[in-house]
Amino acid sequence: MPHRDRPAKAGAARSGRPAPSSAAEPLPRTFWAAAGAGAALLAASAAAASSSALAAYFARRIVTPERVKAEDQEVLAVQGEGESRRVILRATAETTVDGEYSLFFDRGAGHVRLGHLEDYAPEESTVTRPVLAEYSGDLTKAVRARWSGFVYSSPADLGLDFRDIELPLDVGAAPAWLVPASHPSPTWAIMVHGRGATRGECLRALPTAQELGLTSLVMSYRNDGEAPSTPDGRYGLGMTEWRDVEVAIQYALDAGARDVVLFGWSMGGAIALRAADSSTLRENVRALVLDAPVVDWVHVLAFQAKLNRIPSRVGRFGQVLLGHPWGRRLTGLAAPLDFKAMDWVTRAVELRTPTLVLHSVDDDFVPVAPSLELAKRNPEMVTLETFRHARHTKEWNVDPERWERAVRTWLREQLAPRRAPGGTV
Structure with a gap:
C-alpha cells in the first residue's frame, strides 16, 4: 500500500513539542567527515594487517626448512630394461634443459639418475631421457617425482x-x-x-x-x-x-x-x-x-x-x-x-x-x-x-x-x- 502521512497525535500538539517527522533529518557534515575518516582508517588498517600477515608469511617461509618436498614432475611412462631403460616425462622448464639429473619419488624413498635429453616433443609436451642408474625404489610404479640436480646418493x-x-x-x-x-x-x-x-x-x-x-x-x-x-x-x-x-x-x-x-x-x-x-x-x-x-x-x-x-x-x-x-x-x-x-x-x-x-x-x-x-x-x-x-x-x-x-x-x-x-x- 502507498505510504500516507499520519496526523500528529493530539498529545504531542498539546505539549507544544513538534511532531516527529517521518523523514530522517540530514546528519551534520562533521558526522560524515568522521565516518569517512573511520572507513578510510578501517580500510587502511585492514590493508596494513593483510600486508603484515603476508610479510610475516614470506619471512617465515625463507627461514623455515621444508620437511616435505613437492613431487611436482609427471612420470608418463617407463620403457625397456637395463641399459635400454627410458623414462618419458612431462616437458617443463627444468626437464627440457640438457644434462644429467635425478628423479626422486615415493616421498624420497626412490632415486634414479637420468642421462642427457634424447627426445623433446613440444607438440606433445614430453621429453625422453635414459635411466643411467637406479639407486632405490621401483620407477615403474612412480606417477609423480621431484626433479633434482643431485646425481648420486652416496x-x-x-x-x-x-x-x-x-x-x-x-x-x-x-x-x-x-x-x-x-x-x-x-x-x-x-x-x-x-x-x-x-x-x-x-x-x-x-x-x-x-x-x-x-x-x-x-x-x-x-x-x-x-x-x-x-x-x-x-x-x-x-x-x-x-x-x-x-x-x-x-x-x-x-x-x-x-x-x-x-x-x-x-x-x-x-x-x-x-x-x-x-x-x-x-x-x-x-x-x-x-x-x-x-x-x-x-x-x-x-x-x-x-x-x-x-x-x-x-x-x-x-x-x-x-x-x-x-x-x-x-x-x-x-x-x-x-x-x-x-x-x-x-x-x-x-x-x-x-x-x-x-x-x-x-x-x-x-x-x-x-x-x-x-x-x-x-x-x-x-x-x-x-x-x-x-x-x-x-x-x-x-x-x-x-x-x-x-x-x-x-x-x-x-x-x-x-x-x-x-x-x-
Missing part, C-alpha cells in the same frame, strides 16, 4: 671409499661423510650444501677433489633434516650455520690437515663466506669454491618476492621482520639476522680469501647479478665462471667437463706451494 655411487662420521656440533652430533683421497695432500675439502638440500648435493664435486688429492668432509648442519635442529628450528641463512663449518674445520685440523678449501652451494656459499670471515680458524681456510652462492641476501629476497608476486613493500617489510629483534615473534627466529654482515657486494674489499664463483646467468632462484658485481669490485680475490642454461646450482649438470676443469685449474694454482719473500717454498 660416495659409494662414485666407487669411492668413505666413512660415516659425526661432527660434534653444539646442538648435537651431525652426520658427515669422510672421503679420503687416494694420494692425500695436507689440504682438505669441506663441502657445504644449500638451503633445502642435503649432503648429496655436494657429491658431484668429489671426483675433482679426489684428482686434486683433497680428502673431503661432506657435512650436514643444523636444521637441514639430517643434523640436529636448534630450539627455534629455523635457518640462519649463514648467520648460525657457519659455526658448524668451524667444527668441521677443527675436525680436519685434528685429523692432520694443514688447511682447508670450503665448497659451498647456494646458501652453503653464504655459510662458507661467513665462516671464512668470522671463524677463529679463518687463517686455515685456503680458498673458497662457491656454486651459485648467495652473496647478498637482500637482493635475493627482493628477487624472490617479485618471483612470488609479493608487492615490493611487503617483501621489504619481510626483510625488516627477519632483521629486527621485535620481528622474532612472527618469524620464529631465536635472534635477528644481520643482512649487512652477509652483504658481500658492499663488503667486497673485505673478502681476503681467494674465491672461485661458478654461476649460471639463467639462475632462476639466486640471480647472478650480485656475483658479477662482487667479481667486478674485487677482481684480486674473486674469479667468476659464468654458465648458461643451468638454472640454480646445476652448472655441473649442464657442463660437468667445464665445471670440473674450471675448479681443477683454479685450485691447482691456489694450492701450489707458497713462496716466501726470499724465494724459498
